[in-house]
Amino acid sequence: MNNMVSGGKKTARPRASEVSPEISVVIPVFNEQENVDLLFRRLLKTMDAIKKVYEVIVIDDGSSDNTPRMLRDWFRKRSDVLRIITFNGNYGQYVAILAGFERVRGNIIVTMDADLQNLPEEIPNLLNKIKEGYDLVGGYRAMRHDNWFRTKASKIVNILRAKMTGIETKDHGCMLRAYKRIIVDEVVKTRETSTFITALAQKFAGNPIDIPVTHAERKAGGSKYNFYKLVRITFDLMTGFSLGPLHVFTMLGMIISALSGIYFFVELFKRFVSNHHGYGLRFAFVFLLLSVIILGIGLLGEYLGRAYFAVCEHPRFVIREILEKRSTKKQ
Ligand code: UDP
Ligand code: MG
DSSP, rough: EEEEEETTTTEEEOOOTTTTSSSSEEESSSSSSTTTHHHHHHHHHHHHHHTEEEEEEEEEEEEEESHHHHHHHHHHTTTTTTEEEEESSSSOOOHHHHHHHHHOOEEEEEOOSSHHHHHGGGHHHHHHHHHHHHHHEEEEEOOOOSHHHHHHHHHHHHHHHHHOOOOOOOOOOOOOOEEEHHHHHHHHHHHOSSSHHHHHHHHHHEEEEEEEEOOOOOOOOOOOOOHHHHHHHHOOOOHHSHHHHHHHHHHHHHHHHHHHHHHHHHHHIIIIIIIOOHHHHHHHHHHHHHHHHHHHHHHHHHHHHHHHHHHHOOOOOEEEEEOOSSSSEOO
């Protein structure tokens, strides 16, 4: 049992489940058996040293390795601060964070990854910024340790996102962030289906700041994002926050119609004036047009899909079990 010294007297540290915690740390976890132990050792050490009442909400996003067992073990050891939410499947990192957001009890919320690419030891820096009066502290990875493609692609997406959505956050992919409770509550209220939490939070923040954070190499396990997931998430971000893609599409459609009009008249002219026949260019033109139509249908589908889910109010995730101090609820 950890003890806290206050006013010269040794007093038992209030448990998160007894007193409303001041800080909630939210961590999504998916197949991170190689990292769980070190993560908790470093995180709990840092948080204990802050000497504030805190809780750590871990969301197991349908792990199929040893992670669930390890989380249970840790819960047994530190049920004073840990709360474990277990999904019945893999719903994605952002949905997992949302499930955590729905249950936070603290006034300040910190999010971070479980793979130790974010350093738990840097949490106090974020908390200090909140104390200074900022309502959202976004970490940005000053020196990124991902492969060349990820780093470059992420830079481009960050620039595009800023231009298209007008949301200015330096590095939306960095999850080492701190939020005042009011922002987290607003994010939860949106009932988004495919959510980009960093961008949403930025939208609701009145006084945000970006600070540089360390980005360590992933020491164990692999990234849970493959190329497909990365493209999906980028598309979500673009369509979720602006009608920009639709506008681009409309503009493209107009330009192509104009060009095809000109092309049509050139062909007419060639036919009647120089009596020339040729098909290659026309085929290329048809293919181009077809591709644009397909793109357009896909894009419309994106927006329709969002509207559909919003109307249906499908649950965004299903929880199998919650481990927390007062009671262990089965759902
Ligand atoms: N994660 C998750 N569900 C997923 C994918 C990832 O909960 O479907 C968690 C993962 O365990 C980690 C965080 O989200 O804590 C970031 O994932 P990862 O490190 O694979 O992403 P990257 O650093 O490559 O962007
Ligand atoms: Mg990572």
